[in-house]
Amino acid sequence: MTPEKIGQYSLYFALIVCVFGLLTSIFAQLKKKSTYVRIARNSVWAVSLCVLSAAVSLWVCLLTGRFHVEYVHQYTNDTMPIIYKVAALWGGQNGSLLFWLMILCAYSSVVMWQNRQKNYNFLPMVCATLLSIAGFFLILINFDANPFAVVPFALDYGKGLNPLLQNYYMIIHPPSLYLGFVGMSVPFAFAMSALITGQLDNRWIVQVRTWTLVAWFFLSIGNLLGSSWAYEVLGWGGYWAWDPVENAAFIPWLTTSAFLHSAIIQEKRGMLKTWNMVLVILSFIMTLLGTFLTRSGIVSSVHSFAQSNIGTYFLVFLIISIGVSVGFLLYRLKDLQSQHELDAIVSRESAFLFNNLIFVGAAFAILWGTLFPVLSEWVRGTKITVGAPYFNSIMVPIGLILLFLTGVGPLVAWRKTSKEQLKKHFVWPVGLLLGSSLLLLFFAPKTSSLLSNVYINLSFSLCVFVTASIFFEYKHGADLRRKFFKESYGLAILKLIVSNKRRYGGYIVHLGIVLLFVGFTGTAYRQEKEFKLNPNQIAKIKDYTLKYEALYPDNNPHREKVVAKVNVWKDKVFFGELTPSVVFYTPSRGEEAQQGTEVSMLRSVKEDVYAALITFDPSDRSIFLKIIINPLVGFIWFGGLLLVLGGVVVMWPNRKNTAVYA
C-alpha cells in the first residue's frame, strides 16, 4: 500500500474512532462507570495513533517526492533541503490542518496520561470536548482539505516552497504558534467539563491554569519569533505591523495573560469564578476566530491564505462552540458565585482586576480594529480599513497603564493595604519613578510631538518603577531567608525562586516585559532614510557616515546575489561594514522566478543600523539604499528571552505539589 493510501485510511479510521469515543464519553458521563471512562480515554489514544500515522505518511510522501500527491507537488521539489521538506507539513493549508490536529492529539494524549488514575468524574466531558474539536478537524480534513488528494495523472516534479519562506524561522515559528493556538483547547475542555458536570470547585482551575500557561508560553514564543522573522529576514524594517494575522495571534495572548492573573485570585480568594470561565472560553473562541479570519480571506492581510470554503467550516464550528459554551455558562451561573467580596480598592485583588479589565479591553480594541472592515461592509456596504495609527495610539496608553499595574501589583497586599504598608513599600519605587521622570525631562532626547515626549518619559520611568518594585520584592524575600537560614544572597535568591516558582518566575516574566517596553519605546526615536548613491559617494544619517564602496556578485547554483558593500563610521571612528543584497533565486522546474532582499545590520545595545538594498542599476552601479536607525531594538529580543525563561520557571513542575494536585 502506498503511503498516501495509508494516510488516507488512517484519517478515515480516525474519524470513526473519534465518533465512537465521543459517544462512549457521553455514555461514561451518564453511567458514571470507570470502564466506560477507560474506553473513552483509550479511544483518544487510538485517534491520536491514527492521526500520527497520517502525519508520518504525509512526511514520507513529502520526503520521498511523491509528486502526484497534489500537496507534495505544491510545496516541495527535488532540490529543497530535507529540513524544509519536513517543514512543508505546515507550509500549506491542508498539511497545516493535519499538523494542527496532530498537536491537538498530542496534547489530548498527555492529558489522558496525566489523569489515567484520577479525576474520573471530570474526564468523560474533557474527552468529549477534545474529541469534538478533533472530530471537527477530521471532518474538515477528510471532506474538504485532504492533504492526500492525488492528481489523476503522473507528475514527477514539484513547485517547491517559496524561497522567501526557506528560512529557519519557517521551521520554528509556525509550530510554536500552532502549539499556542491548539493549546487553548485543553483549558477549554476542562472548563467545559466543569460547567457540564457542575464540579465548579477549585480543582478545574488548577488543571486549567497549568495548561493555559503552556498555551500562553508557546503563543509568546510564536509572536516573538514572528516579529524577529519580519525584522531580520523579511526586510520590513519593523517587527510588528498590526496586520490582521498578527492581531489574530496577539488577541489570545492578551486574554490568556488576563486569565493567568485572575486564576490566582480564584485560587487564593475564591473570587471571579464566572469571569475566569468567561476568559477561558473567550481565549479558545479567539483562537478559532483568528483562524477563521485568516483562513477565510474576509480580512485582507499581507499573509495571504486561500479564499477557500474552509472559512465556512470554521464559522459554523465557531458558532456551535460559542452557543454550547455560553449556554452551559448561563446554566451554571448561579453556582459560580464568589465566596468573598473585594475588601478595598487598594488591594492586590483590585490591582489584578484592573489588570484583567485592561488586558481584555486591549483585546477588544484590537479585535474591533481588525473586524472593523468586515463590520463596516456589513453595515454600510463599504469596506473601511483601520490602519496602524489606530492600534498604536490606543495601545500606547493601555500598555502604560498595564506597566504601571505591573509595578503596583506586588507592592500591595491581599485584601487591603494599610497606610503604613503603602508608605513602606511604595516610598522607594515611587521615589525612583519621580526621580527618573525628572531626569528624563531634562536629558531625554526630544521628538517633535509633545504627546510622544510625555509617553517616552512615562514609559521609561515606569520601567524604572517596575524594576524597582521587582527588585525590592526579591530583596525582601532574600533578606528574610538570610535571617532565618543564614544563606548568602545568591543562594537565598535561588532558593527563593525554587520555593515559589510561580511568584518569582512571574517576576522574571515581568522583568522581560519591562525590557520589551524599553524596546517598544525606542521606536519613538526611529529614523529612516532612503539614499541614492553612486560608488564612493557618502551619506549621513544621525551621527553615522556611510560610504558606498562597491557592488559585487556572489553567486551559487541556487541563487544569484548582488551585494552592496557599505562602510560605516560613527563620529569619525570606523564602526563596521554593511552588506545588504538583492537575491535572485534560480527557479527550478515548475517554480516561478523569485527575488528577495537580504538586509544587513550593525547591532549594538543602543541601536541597530539597518540597511536594505532597494535596487541597483548595473549600468552605472548606482544604488538605492534604505537605512533605518532602530534604537533599543535589542531590548525586545533580550526581553523576549527573559520572558520565555520566566515562563519556563513558572511552568517547571513542583515536586512537592504534585501530591497535592492528585
Added chain:
Amino acid sequence: MNFKKLKNTQFIIALSLLVVGIGIVVSTTLPQATKYYVTVDEFLKAPEKYAQQSIKLAGRVVPNSIDKNTQTLTWTFKVMESEAPIDVYYQGAMPDTFKDEVDVVLTGEYVGGRFVAVEVLAKCASRYEEKLEAPLQMQEQANHLSSEDTHRDDT
C-alpha cells in the same frame, strides 16, 4: 453595610472611568486611522466618491505593464480587476513579491487620471492562494509534459 456600599461605589466609579476612557480613545482615534478599501472595479464605478482622499485600492498587476526607473526609483504599472485597468505611479521600495499578476493593495490618492501610491503591499509569500487554480493549471502542465517527456508512473 453602608461601608460596603461605599466600596462598591468606588469600584464602579473606577471601572466606569476605565471603560469610558478606553471608549473615548477608541472613538477619537478610529476615524483618523480609517480609509476606504475598494477594489479596482468598485473604484471605477464611483471614482468621484473616493477623490481627494487617501484610500486603499486592491487589484492585480496587469502583465507586462511594470516599468521601473532605477535612476529615480519610480514605478509605473497598471492594476485591474475584471473591467478596466488603472494607471499607478509609485516612488519607493517595492516588496520582493511584487511582479506581474500579483495581488496588490495600494495606499494612495487618485490624482489627475492616475493613482499615486505611497505604499504598495503585495501578497506575502505564503502560497496558499494558488490552491484554487492549481488543478487546472497542473493538468495543462502535465498534458504538456506527457507529450514531450518520459516519466515514471507511480499509480
